[in-house]
Amino acid sequence: MGRFGRTEVLRRVTQLVSLAAGNLYIKGWADASIYTGGSKMFCIPGLHCYSCPSSVLACPMGSIQSMVSSDGFLGGLASGRPDALAILGILGFLLAIGFIAGRVACGWICPFGMLQELLYKIPSPKIEVPASWRAGKYLVLVLFVFLLPMTLRAVPGAGGDPWFCKVICPAGTLEAGWPLVMMSGGEVFQTGFLFTWKSAVLILVILWSITSKRPFCRVLCPLGAFWGLSGKLSVFRMRVDDSCIDCSKCRTVCPVDIAIHLDPSSAECIRCGRCIGECPVDAIHHTARAGVETNR
Amino acid sequence: MKKVHISIRIALAAAALLMAVSGYVFGDPFVIWQKAASICLECIGIG
Incomplete structure:
Protein backbone atom coordinates (compact mmCIF):
# COMPACT_ATOMS: atom_id res chain seq x y z
CA MET A 1 0.00 0.00 0.00
CA GLY A 2 1.43 3.40 -1.01
CA ARG A 3 1.60 6.56 1.06
CA PHE A 4 -1.67 7.81 -0.45
CA GLY A 5 -3.44 4.59 0.47
CA ARG A 6 -2.07 4.51 4.01
CA THR A 7 -3.21 8.10 4.68
CA GLU A 8 -6.66 7.34 3.32
CA VAL A 9 -7.05 4.21 5.47
CA LEU A 10 -5.86 6.10 8.55
CA ARG A 11 -8.23 8.96 7.81
CA ARG A 12 -11.20 6.67 7.31
CA VAL A 13 -10.38 4.80 10.53
CA THR A 14 -10.11 8.13 12.40
CA GLN A 15 -13.46 9.28 10.99
CA LEU A 16 -15.15 6.02 12.01
CA VAL A 17 -13.61 5.97 15.49
CA SER A 18 -14.70 9.62 16.00
CA LEU A 19 -18.19 8.75 14.82
CA ALA A 20 -18.36 5.84 17.25
CA ALA A 21 -16.91 7.86 20.15
CA GLY A 22 -19.52 10.59 19.68
CA ASN A 23 -22.39 8.09 19.47
CA LEU A 24 -22.02 5.81 22.46
CA TYR A 25 -25.67 6.02 23.58
CA ILE A 26 -26.93 3.13 21.47
CA LYS A 27 -30.02 2.76 23.70
CA GLY A 28 -31.39 5.95 22.15
CA TRP A 29 -32.04 4.12 18.89
CA ALA A 30 -34.11 1.50 20.72
CA ASP A 31 -36.48 3.83 22.54
CA ALA A 32 -36.33 7.04 20.44
CA SER A 33 -34.78 9.01 23.29
CA ILE A 34 -31.67 11.18 23.43
CA TYR A 35 -28.74 11.14 25.85
CA THR A 36 -28.97 13.54 28.80
CA GLY A 37 -25.62 12.92 30.53
CA GLY A 38 -23.05 15.53 31.53
CA SER A 39 -20.81 14.97 28.49
CA LYS A 40 -23.31 17.05 26.51
CA MET A 41 -21.70 20.15 28.03
CA PHE A 42 -18.87 19.56 25.56
CA CYS A 43 -18.93 19.94 21.79
CA ILE A 44 -17.95 17.51 19.08
CA PRO A 45 -15.48 19.02 16.57
CA GLY A 46 -17.77 18.51 13.60
CA LEU A 47 -21.32 18.93 12.35
CA HIS A 48 -23.23 16.30 14.32
CA CYS A 49 -26.73 16.95 15.67
CA TYR A 50 -27.12 16.74 19.45
CA SER A 51 -30.64 15.45 18.97
CA CYS A 52 -29.30 12.36 17.23
CA PRO A 53 -30.49 9.48 19.47
CA SER A 54 -26.98 8.12 20.11
CA SER A 55 -25.07 11.41 20.38
CA VAL A 56 -23.24 11.97 23.68
CA LEU A 57 -21.78 15.38 22.76
CA ALA A 58 -23.20 18.77 21.78
CA CYS A 59 -23.17 20.30 18.29
CA PRO A 60 -21.00 23.46 18.31
CA MET A 61 -23.16 25.32 15.78
CA GLY A 62 -26.39 24.44 17.58
CA SER A 63 -24.92 25.47 20.93
CA ILE A 64 -23.70 28.82 19.62
CA GLN A 65 -27.11 29.60 18.10
CA SER A 66 -28.98 28.63 21.24
CA MET A 67 -26.82 31.01 23.27
CA VAL A 68 -26.81 34.00 20.94
CA SER A 69 -30.57 33.68 20.46
CA SER A 70 -31.28 33.91 24.18
CA ASP A 71 -32.87 37.14 25.34
CA GLY A 72 -30.33 39.76 26.43
CA PHE A 73 -27.33 37.73 25.28
CA LEU A 74 -25.08 40.65 24.31
CA GLY A 75 -25.85 42.55 27.50
CA GLY A 76 -25.19 39.38 29.49
CA LEU A 77 -21.87 38.88 27.76
CA ALA A 78 -20.84 42.48 28.42
CA SER A 79 -21.79 42.24 32.07
CA GLY A 80 -20.11 38.85 32.52
CA ARG A 81 -23.26 36.82 33.11
CA PRO A 82 -22.17 33.16 33.45
CA ASP A 83 -24.74 31.74 31.02
CA ALA A 84 -23.58 34.17 28.31
CA LEU A 85 -19.88 33.69 29.10
CA ALA A 86 -20.23 29.97 28.35
CA ILE A 87 -20.09 30.85 24.65
CA LEU A 88 -16.39 31.64 25.14
CA GLY A 89 -15.87 27.96 25.92
CA ILE A 90 -17.30 26.89 22.56
CA LEU A 91 -15.76 29.69 20.49
CA GLY A 92 -12.39 29.15 22.20
CA PHE A 93 -12.57 25.41 21.51
CA LEU A 94 -13.35 25.99 17.83
CA LEU A 95 -10.75 28.75 17.47
CA ALA A 96 -8.09 26.57 19.14
CA ILE A 97 -8.68 23.84 16.54
CA GLY A 98 -8.61 26.42 13.74
CA PHE A 99 -5.47 28.16 14.98
CA ILE A 100 -3.68 24.84 15.47
CA ALA A 101 -4.55 23.07 12.23
CA GLY A 102 -7.29 24.89 10.30
CA ARG A 103 -10.04 22.66 8.92
CA VAL A 104 -8.32 19.45 10.01
CA ALA A 105 -11.48 18.29 11.81
CA CYS A 106 -13.43 18.62 8.52
CA GLY A 107 -11.04 16.17 6.91
CA TRP A 108 -10.44 13.76 9.76
CA ILE A 109 -13.44 13.86 12.12
CA CYS A 110 -16.67 15.39 10.76
CA PRO A 111 -19.17 12.57 10.08
CA PHE A 112 -21.17 14.64 7.62
CA GLY A 113 -18.02 15.31 5.60
CA MET A 114 -17.26 11.59 5.50
CA LEU A 115 -20.79 10.86 4.29
CA GLN A 116 -20.38 13.30 1.40
CA GLU A 117 -17.06 11.71 0.41
CA LEU A 118 -18.65 8.26 0.36
CA LEU A 119 -21.59 9.52 -1.70
CA TYR A 120 -19.18 11.01 -4.27
CA LYS A 121 -17.84 7.50 -4.89
CA ILE A 122 -21.18 6.52 -6.46
CA PRO A 123 -20.65 6.41 -10.24
CA SER A 124 -22.40 9.36 -11.88
CA PRO A 125 -21.66 12.38 -14.08
CA LYS A 126 -19.45 14.70 -12.00
CA ILE A 127 -20.07 18.45 -11.88
CA GLU A 128 -17.63 21.12 -10.66
CA VAL A 129 -18.86 23.64 -8.09
CA PRO A 130 -18.08 27.24 -9.20
CA ALA A 131 -15.35 28.72 -6.99
CA SER A 132 -17.45 31.81 -6.26
CA TRP A 133 -20.08 29.65 -4.53
CA ARG A 134 -17.61 28.98 -1.71
CA ALA A 135 -18.47 32.41 -0.31
CA GLY A 136 -21.91 31.05 0.56
CA LYS A 137 -20.71 29.42 3.78
CA TYR A 138 -19.44 32.75 5.16
CA LEU A 139 -22.87 34.25 4.52
CA VAL A 140 -24.49 31.27 6.28
CA LEU A 141 -22.15 31.70 9.26
CA VAL A 142 -22.79 35.42 9.67
CA LEU A 143 -26.48 35.47 8.79
CA PHE A 144 -27.95 32.16 10.00
CA VAL A 145 -25.68 31.39 12.97
CA PHE A 146 -25.24 34.87 14.44
CA LEU A 147 -27.36 37.71 13.00
CA LEU A 148 -30.80 36.13 12.58
CA PRO A 149 -30.77 34.22 15.89
CA MET A 150 -29.63 37.39 17.69
CA THR A 151 -32.06 39.81 16.11
CA LEU A 152 -35.21 38.08 14.84
CA ARG A 153 -37.91 37.68 17.48
CA ALA A 154 -41.42 36.28 16.98
CA VAL A 155 -42.40 37.94 20.26
CA PRO A 156 -40.52 40.98 21.61
CA GLY A 157 -38.53 40.02 24.70
CA ALA A 158 -38.59 36.32 23.91
CA GLY A 159 -35.67 34.23 22.66
CA GLY A 160 -34.88 33.85 18.97
CA ASP A 161 -34.60 30.74 16.82
CA PRO A 162 -31.51 28.77 15.74
CA TRP A 163 -32.00 29.66 12.07
CA PHE A 164 -29.23 27.50 10.64
CA CYS A 165 -30.61 24.43 12.43
CA LYS A 166 -34.16 25.38 11.57
CA VAL A 167 -33.96 25.98 7.84
CA ILE A 168 -30.65 24.58 6.55
CA CYS A 169 -28.81 21.94 8.58
CA PRO A 170 -29.13 18.65 6.67
CA ALA A 171 -27.15 16.81 9.38
CA GLY A 172 -29.94 17.49 11.87
CA THR A 173 -32.55 16.11 9.49
CA LEU A 174 -30.52 13.01 8.71
CA GLU A 175 -29.27 12.20 12.20
CA ALA A 176 -32.23 13.35 14.29
CA GLY A 177 -35.25 14.47 12.25
CA TRP A 178 -35.82 11.42 10.11
CA PRO A 179 -34.93 8.82 12.79
CA LEU A 180 -36.99 10.40 15.59
CA VAL A 181 -40.03 11.05 13.42
CA MET A 182 -39.89 7.54 11.94
CA MET A 183 -39.37 5.87 15.34
CA SER A 184 -42.23 7.81 16.89
CA GLY A 185 -44.52 6.70 14.08
CA GLY A 186 -45.84 10.24 13.67
CA GLU A 187 -47.57 10.09 17.06
CA VAL A 188 -45.17 12.27 19.02
CA PHE A 189 -43.96 14.70 16.37
CA GLN A 190 -46.52 16.27 14.05
CA THR A 191 -44.64 17.15 10.88
CA GLY A 192 -45.51 20.07 8.64
CA PHE A 193 -44.02 22.42 6.08
CA LEU A 194 -40.73 22.87 7.95
CA PHE A 195 -40.08 19.13 8.07
CA THR A 196 -40.85 18.84 4.35
CA TRP A 197 -38.54 21.78 3.60
CA LYS A 198 -35.67 20.34 5.66
CA SER A 199 -36.16 16.91 4.10
CA ALA A 200 -35.98 18.50 0.65
CA VAL A 201 -32.73 20.29 1.62
CA LEU A 202 -31.24 17.00 2.82
CA ILE A 203 -32.26 15.13 -0.33
CA LEU A 204 -30.77 17.89 -2.48
CA VAL A 205 -27.50 17.80 -0.52
CA ILE A 206 -27.35 14.00 -0.88
CA LEU A 207 -27.93 14.18 -4.65
CA TRP A 208 -25.45 17.05 -4.99
CA SER A 209 -22.85 15.07 -3.03
CA ILE A 210 -23.09 12.25 -5.58
CA THR A 211 -22.22 14.61 -8.42
CA SER A 212 -19.88 17.12 -6.72
CA LYS A 213 -17.06 16.91 -4.18
CA ARG A 214 -18.23 17.69 -0.61
CA PRO A 215 -20.63 20.45 -1.78
CA PHE A 216 -22.15 21.18 1.61
CA CYS A 217 -18.70 21.65 3.22
CA ARG A 218 -17.60 23.98 0.45
CA VAL A 219 -20.73 26.07 -0.08
CA LEU A 220 -22.92 25.99 3.03
CA CYS A 221 -21.14 24.75 6.16
CA PRO A 222 -20.71 27.52 8.77
CA LEU A 223 -18.28 25.37 10.76
CA GLY A 224 -16.09 25.06 7.68
CA ALA A 225 -16.26 28.84 7.25
CA PHE A 226 -15.21 29.37 10.87
CA TRP A 227 -12.25 26.99 10.63
CA GLY A 228 -11.33 28.21 7.15
CA LEU A 229 -10.89 31.76 8.41
CA SER A 230 -8.96 30.80 11.55
CA GLY A 231 -6.95 28.26 9.55
CA LYS A 232 -5.33 31.07 7.58
CA LEU A 233 -3.33 31.69 10.76
CA SER A 234 -2.84 28.08 11.83
CA VAL A 235 0.37 26.67 13.30
CA MET B 1 -0.50 35.19 5.52
CA LYS B 2 3.10 34.07 4.89
CA LYS B 3 4.44 37.00 6.92
CA VAL B 4 2.72 35.89 10.09
CA HIS B 5 5.48 34.51 12.27
CA ILE B 6 5.11 31.10 13.83
CA SER B 7 5.33 32.59 17.33
CA ILE B 8 2.23 34.71 16.62
CA ARG B 9 0.41 31.64 15.33
CA ILE B 10 1.30 29.71 18.47
CA ALA B 11 0.23 32.66 20.64
CA LEU B 12 -3.15 32.76 18.88
CA ALA B 13 -3.68 29.04 19.45
CA ALA B 14 -2.71 29.41 23.11
CA ALA B 15 -5.06 32.39 23.54
CA ALA B 16 -7.91 30.38 22.01
CA LEU B 17 -7.23 27.48 24.39
CA LEU B 18 -7.22 29.93 27.30
CA MET B 19 -10.51 31.37 26.06
CA ALA B 20 -12.02 27.87 25.91
CA VAL B 21 -10.92 27.05 29.45
CA SER B 22 -12.10 30.39 30.82
CA GLY B 23 -15.46 29.92 29.12
CA TYR B 24 -15.98 26.69 31.01
CA VAL B 25 -14.49 27.98 34.29
CA PHE B 26 -16.19 31.41 34.49
CA GLY B 27 -19.21 30.63 32.30
CA ASP B 28 -22.05 28.29 33.05
CA PRO B 29 -21.77 25.23 30.78
CA PHE B 30 -25.16 24.12 32.10
CA VAL B 31 -26.74 26.22 29.32
CA ILE B 32 -24.94 24.13 26.70
CA TRP B 33 -26.10 20.94 28.40
CA GLN B 34 -29.64 22.29 28.80
CA LYS B 35 -30.00 22.71 25.04
CA ALA B 36 -28.13 19.55 24.04
CA ALA B 37 -29.98 17.30 26.50
CA SER B 38 -33.46 18.15 25.18
CA ILE B 39 -34.74 17.24 21.73
CA CYS B 40 -34.16 20.26 19.50
CA LEU B 41 -37.41 20.71 17.61
CA GLU B 42 -35.84 23.17 15.16
CA CYS B 43 -33.04 20.68 14.37
CA ILE B 44 -35.48 17.91 13.51
CA GLY B 45 -37.75 20.22 11.51
CA ILE B 46 -40.71 20.45 13.85
CA GLY B 47 -40.24 23.72 15.77
Whole structure:
Protein backbone atom coordinates (compact mmCIF):
# COMPACT_ATOMS: atom_id res chain seq x y z
CA MET A 1 0.00 0.00 0.00
CA GLY A 2 1.43 3.40 -1.01
CA ARG A 3 1.60 6.56 1.06
CA PHE A 4 -1.67 7.81 -0.45
CA GLY A 5 -3.44 4.59 0.47
CA ARG A 6 -2.07 4.51 4.01
CA THR A 7 -3.21 8.10 4.68
CA GLU A 8 -6.66 7.34 3.32
CA VAL A 9 -7.05 4.21 5.47
CA LEU A 10 -5.86 6.10 8.55
CA ARG A 11 -8.23 8.96 7.81
CA ARG A 12 -11.20 6.67 7.31
CA VAL A 13 -10.38 4.80 10.53
CA THR A 14 -10.11 8.13 12.40
CA GLN A 15 -13.46 9.28 10.99
CA LEU A 16 -15.15 6.02 12.01
CA VAL A 17 -13.61 5.97 15.49
CA SER A 18 -14.70 9.62 16.00
CA LEU A 19 -18.19 8.75 14.82
CA ALA A 20 -18.36 5.84 17.25
CA ALA A 21 -16.91 7.86 20.15
CA GLY A 22 -19.52 10.59 19.68
CA ASN A 23 -22.39 8.09 19.47
CA LEU A 24 -22.02 5.81 22.46
CA TYR A 25 -25.67 6.02 23.58
CA ILE A 26 -26.93 3.13 21.47
CA LYS A 27 -30.02 2.76 23.70
CA GLY A 28 -31.39 5.95 22.15
CA TRP A 29 -32.04 4.12 18.89
CA ALA A 30 -34.11 1.50 20.72
CA ASP A 31 -36.48 3.83 22.54
CA ALA A 32 -36.33 7.04 20.44
CA SER A 33 -34.78 9.01 23.29
CA ILE A 34 -31.67 11.18 23.43
CA TYR A 35 -28.74 11.14 25.85
CA THR A 36 -28.97 13.54 28.80
CA GLY A 37 -25.62 12.92 30.53
CA GLY A 38 -23.05 15.53 31.53
CA SER A 39 -20.81 14.97 28.49
CA LYS A 40 -23.31 17.05 26.51
CA MET A 41 -21.70 20.15 28.03
CA PHE A 42 -18.87 19.56 25.56
CA CYS A 43 -18.93 19.94 21.79
CA ILE A 44 -17.95 17.51 19.08
CA PRO A 45 -15.48 19.02 16.57
CA GLY A 46 -17.77 18.51 13.60
CA LEU A 47 -21.32 18.93 12.35
CA HIS A 48 -23.23 16.30 14.32
CA CYS A 49 -26.73 16.95 15.67
CA TYR A 50 -27.12 16.74 19.45
CA SER A 51 -30.64 15.45 18.97
CA CYS A 52 -29.30 12.36 17.23
CA PRO A 53 -30.49 9.48 19.47
CA SER A 54 -26.98 8.12 20.11
CA SER A 55 -25.07 11.41 20.38
CA VAL A 56 -23.24 11.97 23.68
CA LEU A 57 -21.78 15.38 22.76
CA ALA A 58 -23.20 18.77 21.78
CA CYS A 59 -23.17 20.30 18.29
CA PRO A 60 -21.00 23.46 18.31
CA MET A 61 -23.16 25.32 15.78
CA GLY A 62 -26.39 24.44 17.58
CA SER A 63 -24.92 25.47 20.93
CA ILE A 64 -23.70 28.82 19.62
CA GLN A 65 -27.11 29.60 18.10
CA SER A 66 -28.98 28.63 21.24
CA MET A 67 -26.82 31.01 23.27
CA VAL A 68 -26.81 34.00 20.94
CA SER A 69 -30.57 33.68 20.46
CA SER A 70 -31.28 33.91 24.18
CA ASP A 71 -32.87 37.14 25.34
CA GLY A 72 -30.33 39.76 26.43
CA PHE A 73 -27.33 37.73 25.28
CA LEU A 74 -25.08 40.65 24.31
CA GLY A 75 -25.85 42.55 27.50
CA GLY A 76 -25.19 39.38 29.49
CA LEU A 77 -21.87 38.88 27.76
CA ALA A 78 -20.84 42.48 28.42
CA SER A 79 -21.79 42.24 32.07
CA GLY A 80 -20.11 38.85 32.52
CA ARG A 81 -23.26 36.82 33.11
CA PRO A 82 -22.17 33.16 33.45
CA ASP A 83 -24.74 31.74 31.02
CA ALA A 84 -23.58 34.17 28.31
CA LEU A 85 -19.88 33.69 29.10
CA ALA A 86 -20.23 29.97 28.35
CA ILE A 87 -20.09 30.85 24.65
CA LEU A 88 -16.39 31.64 25.14
CA GLY A 89 -15.87 27.96 25.92
CA ILE A 90 -17.30 26.89 22.56
CA LEU A 91 -15.76 29.69 20.49
CA GLY A 92 -12.39 29.15 22.20
CA PHE A 93 -12.57 25.41 21.51
CA LEU A 94 -13.35 25.99 17.83
CA LEU A 95 -10.75 28.75 17.47
CA ALA A 96 -8.09 26.57 19.14
CA ILE A 97 -8.68 23.84 16.54
CA GLY A 98 -8.61 26.42 13.74
CA PHE A 99 -5.47 28.16 14.98
CA ILE A 100 -3.68 24.84 15.47
CA ALA A 101 -4.55 23.07 12.23
CA GLY A 102 -7.29 24.89 10.30
CA ARG A 103 -10.04 22.66 8.92
CA VAL A 104 -8.32 19.45 10.01
CA ALA A 105 -11.48 18.29 11.81
CA CYS A 106 -13.43 18.62 8.52
CA GLY A 107 -11.04 16.17 6.91
CA TRP A 108 -10.44 13.76 9.76
CA ILE A 109 -13.44 13.86 12.12
CA CYS A 110 -16.67 15.39 10.76
CA PRO A 111 -19.17 12.57 10.08
CA PHE A 112 -21.17 14.64 7.62
CA GLY A 113 -18.02 15.31 5.60
CA MET A 114 -17.26 11.59 5.50
CA LEU A 115 -20.79 10.86 4.29
CA GLN A 116 -20.38 13.30 1.40
CA GLU A 117 -17.06 11.71 0.41
CA LEU A 118 -18.65 8.26 0.36
CA LEU A 119 -21.59 9.52 -1.70
CA TYR A 120 -19.18 11.01 -4.27
CA LYS A 121 -17.84 7.50 -4.89
CA ILE A 122 -21.18 6.52 -6.46
CA PRO A 123 -20.65 6.41 -10.24
CA SER A 124 -22.40 9.36 -11.88
CA PRO A 125 -21.66 12.38 -14.08
CA LYS A 126 -19.45 14.70 -12.00
CA ILE A 127 -20.07 18.45 -11.88
CA GLU A 128 -17.63 21.12 -10.66
CA VAL A 129 -18.86 23.64 -8.09
CA PRO A 130 -18.08 27.24 -9.20
CA ALA A 131 -15.35 28.72 -6.99
CA SER A 132 -17.45 31.81 -6.26
CA TRP A 133 -20.08 29.65 -4.53
CA ARG A 134 -17.61 28.98 -1.71
CA ALA A 135 -18.47 32.41 -0.31
CA GLY A 136 -21.91 31.05 0.56
CA LYS A 137 -20.71 29.42 3.78
CA TYR A 138 -19.44 32.75 5.16
CA LEU A 139 -22.87 34.25 4.52
CA VAL A 140 -24.49 31.27 6.28
CA LEU A 141 -22.15 31.70 9.26
CA VAL A 142 -22.79 35.42 9.67
CA LEU A 143 -26.48 35.47 8.79
CA PHE A 144 -27.95 32.16 10.00
CA VAL A 145 -25.68 31.39 12.97
CA PHE A 146 -25.24 34.87 14.44
CA LEU A 147 -27.36 37.71 13.00
CA LEU A 148 -30.80 36.13 12.58
CA PRO A 149 -30.77 34.22 15.89
CA MET A 150 -29.63 37.39 17.69
CA THR A 151 -32.06 39.81 16.11
CA LEU A 152 -35.21 38.08 14.84
CA ARG A 153 -37.91 37.68 17.48
CA ALA A 154 -41.42 36.28 16.98
CA VAL A 155 -42.40 37.94 20.26
CA PRO A 156 -40.52 40.98 21.61
CA GLY A 157 -38.53 40.02 24.70
CA ALA A 158 -38.59 36.32 23.91
CA GLY A 159 -35.67 34.23 22.66
CA GLY A 160 -34.88 33.85 18.97
CA ASP A 161 -34.60 30.74 16.82
CA PRO A 162 -31.51 28.77 15.74
CA TRP A 163 -32.00 29.66 12.07
CA PHE A 164 -29.23 27.50 10.64
CA CYS A 165 -30.61 24.43 12.43
CA LYS A 166 -34.16 25.38 11.57
CA VAL A 167 -33.96 25.98 7.84
CA ILE A 168 -30.65 24.58 6.55
CA CYS A 169 -28.81 21.94 8.58
CA PRO A 170 -29.13 18.65 6.67
CA ALA A 171 -27.15 16.81 9.38
CA GLY A 172 -29.94 17.49 11.87
CA THR A 173 -32.55 16.11 9.49
CA LEU A 174 -30.52 13.01 8.71
CA GLU A 175 -29.27 12.20 12.20
CA ALA A 176 -32.23 13.35 14.29
CA GLY A 177 -35.25 14.47 12.25
CA TRP A 178 -35.82 11.42 10.11
CA PRO A 179 -34.93 8.82 12.79
CA LEU A 180 -36.99 10.40 15.59
CA VAL A 181 -40.03 11.05 13.42
CA MET A 182 -39.89 7.54 11.94
CA MET A 183 -39.37 5.87 15.34
CA SER A 184 -42.23 7.81 16.89
CA GLY A 185 -44.52 6.70 14.08
CA GLY A 186 -45.84 10.24 13.67
CA GLU A 187 -47.57 10.09 17.06
CA VAL A 188 -45.17 12.27 19.02
CA PHE A 189 -43.96 14.70 16.37
CA GLN A 190 -46.52 16.27 14.05
CA THR A 191 -44.64 17.15 10.88
CA GLY A 192 -45.51 20.07 8.64
CA PHE A 193 -44.02 22.42 6.08
CA LEU A 194 -40.73 22.87 7.95
CA PHE A 195 -40.08 19.13 8.07
CA THR A 196 -40.85 18.84 4.35
CA TRP A 197 -38.54 21.78 3.60
CA LYS A 198 -35.67 20.34 5.66
CA SER A 199 -36.16 16.91 4.10
CA ALA A 200 -35.98 18.50 0.65
CA VAL A 201 -32.73 20.29 1.62
CA LEU A 202 -31.24 17.00 2.82
CA ILE A 203 -32.26 15.13 -0.33
CA LEU A 204 -30.77 17.89 -2.48
CA VAL A 205 -27.50 17.80 -0.52
CA ILE A 206 -27.35 14.00 -0.88
CA LEU A 207 -27.93 14.18 -4.65
CA TRP A 208 -25.45 17.05 -4.99
CA SER A 209 -22.85 15.07 -3.03
CA ILE A 210 -23.09 12.25 -5.58
CA THR A 211 -22.22 14.61 -8.42
CA SER A 212 -19.88 17.12 -6.72
CA LYS A 213 -17.06 16.91 -4.18
CA ARG A 214 -18.23 17.69 -0.61
CA PRO A 215 -20.63 20.45 -1.78
CA PHE A 216 -22.15 21.18 1.61
CA CYS A 217 -18.70 21.65 3.22
CA ARG A 218 -17.60 23.98 0.45
CA VAL A 219 -20.73 26.07 -0.08
CA LEU A 220 -22.92 25.99 3.03
CA CYS A 221 -21.14 24.75 6.16
CA PRO A 222 -20.71 27.52 8.77
CA LEU A 223 -18.28 25.37 10.76
CA GLY A 224 -16.09 25.06 7.68
CA ALA A 225 -16.26 28.84 7.25
CA PHE A 226 -15.21 29.37 10.87
CA TRP A 227 -12.25 26.99 10.63
CA GLY A 228 -11.33 28.21 7.15
CA LEU A 229 -10.89 31.76 8.41
CA SER A 230 -8.96 30.80 11.55
CA GLY A 231 -6.95 28.26 9.55
CA LYS A 232 -5.33 31.07 7.58
CA LEU A 233 -3.33 31.69 10.76
CA SER A 234 -2.84 28.08 11.83
CA VAL A 235 0.37 26.67 13.30
CA PHE A 236 0.26 23.54 11.13
CA ARG A 237 -0.35 24.23 7.44
CA MET A 238 0.58 23.10 3.97
CA ARG A 239 3.86 23.77 2.19
CA VAL A 240 4.65 23.32 -1.50
CA ASP A 241 8.30 23.13 -2.58
CA ASP A 242 9.93 24.59 -5.68
CA SER A 243 10.15 21.03 -7.01
CA CYS A 244 6.42 21.17 -7.90
CA ILE A 245 5.91 20.41 -11.60
CA ASP A 246 2.35 21.85 -11.79
CA CYS A 247 0.87 18.51 -12.84
CA SER A 248 -2.34 19.25 -10.84
CA LYS A 249 -2.61 15.66 -9.60
CA CYS A 250 -3.13 17.19 -6.14
CA ARG A 251 -6.30 18.88 -7.36
CA THR A 252 -7.60 15.69 -8.95
CA VAL A 253 -7.50 13.80 -5.66
CA CYS A 254 -8.47 16.75 -3.43
CA PRO A 255 -11.86 16.10 -1.74
CA VAL A 256 -12.63 19.83 -1.83
CA ASP A 257 -11.25 20.41 -5.33
CA ILE A 258 -8.58 23.01 -4.60
CA ALA A 259 -5.26 23.58 -6.35
CA ILE A 260 -3.03 23.42 -3.29
CA HIS A 261 0.08 23.98 -5.44
CA LEU A 262 -1.25 27.43 -6.33
CA ASP A 263 -2.48 28.40 -2.86
CA PRO A 264 -1.00 26.31 -0.03
CA SER A 265 -2.71 28.44 2.62
CA SER A 266 -6.19 28.13 1.09
CA ALA A 267 -9.06 28.53 3.56
CA GLU A 268 -10.74 25.62 1.80
CA CYS A 269 -8.02 23.05 2.60
CA ILE A 270 -9.29 20.37 5.00
CA ARG A 271 -5.75 19.07 5.74
CA CYS A 272 -6.68 15.54 4.70
CA GLY A 273 -3.22 14.89 3.26
CA ARG A 274 -4.42 13.14 0.08
CA CYS A 275 -2.35 15.53 -2.05
CA ILE A 276 0.81 14.72 -0.07
CA GLY A 277 0.63 11.05 -0.92
CA GLU A 278 -0.38 11.63 -4.53
CA CYS A 279 2.35 14.16 -5.45
CA PRO A 280 4.74 12.47 -7.92
CA VAL A 281 7.71 14.66 -6.90
CA ASP A 282 7.00 14.74 -3.16
CA ALA A 283 6.66 18.53 -3.22
CA ILE A 284 3.75 18.87 -0.75
CA HIS A 285 4.22 18.67 3.02
CA HIS A 286 2.65 19.60 6.33
CA THR A 287 4.70 22.20 8.15
CA ALA A 288 4.85 24.26 11.32
CA ARG A 289 7.96 26.16 10.23
CA ALA A 290 8.08 29.94 9.96
CA GLY A 291 6.97 31.63 6.75
CA VAL A 292 7.33 28.78 4.28
CA GLU A 293 3.81 27.93 3.20
CA THR A 294 3.79 30.16 0.10
CA ASN A 295 7.37 29.80 -1.02
CA ARG A 296 6.63 29.31 -4.71
CA MET B 1 -0.50 35.19 5.52
CA LYS B 2 3.10 34.07 4.89
CA LYS B 3 4.44 37.00 6.92
CA VAL B 4 2.72 35.89 10.09
CA HIS B 5 5.48 34.51 12.27
CA ILE B 6 5.11 31.10 13.83
CA SER B 7 5.33 32.59 17.33
CA ILE B 8 2.23 34.71 16.62
CA ARG B 9 0.41 31.64 15.33
CA ILE B 10 1.30 29.71 18.47
CA ALA B 11 0.23 32.66 20.64
CA LEU B 12 -3.15 32.76 18.88
CA ALA B 13 -3.68 29.04 19.45
CA ALA B 14 -2.71 29.41 23.11
CA ALA B 15 -5.06 32.39 23.54
CA ALA B 16 -7.91 30.38 22.01
CA LEU B 17 -7.23 27.48 24.39
CA LEU B 18 -7.22 29.93 27.30
CA MET B 19 -10.51 31.37 26.06
CA ALA B 20 -12.02 27.87 25.91
CA VAL B 21 -10.92 27.05 29.45
CA SER B 22 -12.10 30.39 30.82
CA GLY B 23 -15.46 29.92 29.12
CA TYR B 24 -15.98 26.69 31.01
CA VAL B 25 -14.49 27.98 34.29
CA PHE B 26 -16.19 31.41 34.49
CA GLY B 27 -19.21 30.63 32.30
CA ASP B 28 -22.05 28.29 33.05
CA PRO B 29 -21.77 25.23 30.78
CA PHE B 30 -25.16 24.12 32.10
CA VAL B 31 -26.74 26.22 29.32
CA ILE B 32 -24.94 24.13 26.70
CA TRP B 33 -26.10 20.94 28.40
CA GLN B 34 -29.64 22.29 28.80
CA LYS B 35 -30.00 22.71 25.04
CA ALA B 36 -28.13 19.55 24.04
CA ALA B 37 -29.98 17.30 26.50
CA SER B 38 -33.46 18.15 25.18
CA ILE B 39 -34.74 17.24 21.73
CA CYS B 40 -34.16 20.26 19.50
CA LEU B 41 -37.41 20.71 17.61
CA GLU B 42 -35.84 23.17 15.16
CA CYS B 43 -33.04 20.68 14.37
CA ILE B 44 -35.48 17.91 13.51
CA GLY B 45 -37.75 20.22 11.51
CA ILE B 46 -40.71 20.45 13.85
CA GLY B 47 -40.24 23.72 15.77
